Amino acid sequence: MGAADKIMTQGLDQTQFDQWFDQRFETKMAQREEAHVSSLAIIATKGTLDWAYPPFILASTASALGWEVSVFFTFYGLELLKKDLKLEISPLGNPGMPMKMPYGPQWLKDINWKVPNIVMAGVPGFEKVATGLMQQTVKNNGVASIEELRSACIEADVKLVACQMTVELFGYSPDDFIPEIQDWIGAASFLPVAQKSDVCLFI
């Protein structure tokens, strides 16, 4: 005889039992929700200065909210775990990227320079210049550097894991990377983490 049958034989009819169950269910669910720690799983796949921001901003902020955070770095995303960050930006083929001067009078700063793709592709060092301008813009606006955000993540115990296959594919040396990487794993190890997370993002 199940618990429900027992309760009914003790004088509760179906309606009373349903009421009791609904109430109990609500209480239990509320308890469960209270005890639940939210979690975020990010798959970081890009290795440019602009795309380095979303994973580190979201991971550090989630950890500040008390969430458990794991970030899986794969393909070009591994650049974000290098000891020596040499992240660059490429405006080439990115029409959404505003091209503005971070220096000079306001009227000059306000101009959005529409540089033709052929110029961006043909001028040597164009990406270096664009990277320098982006770094200055970031500084002018009080936006954190990638190093700073990465340190914040490490301090907050964000779990940084790296894709083993990519290291071999691109011929990286494990010495190139920060020692805070918690594990070198494959897709089969990260997917179960992603499955259990409340929020999972592919960036």
Added chain:
Amino acid sequence: MNTQATQSLDARGLNCPLPILRTKKALTAMGSGETLAILSTDPGSVKDMQAFCKQTGHELIATNSNQGEFEFFIRKS
């Protein structure tokens, strides 16, 4: 509004998500029931501080705004 703060944090000139990260760090070092005063110039921090407190259970006692500067008082849970 005059609120007595145990500690203060100057997050002026910093942008998202730094004010929140610094706030979290400062609160970690404080005792339960103590109050942290935060100064910020990031307009986004007004909504972010509310969301942060709602999620973490700390109490946002007051928010003041004065000529592009924002002042928050948070009581640690």
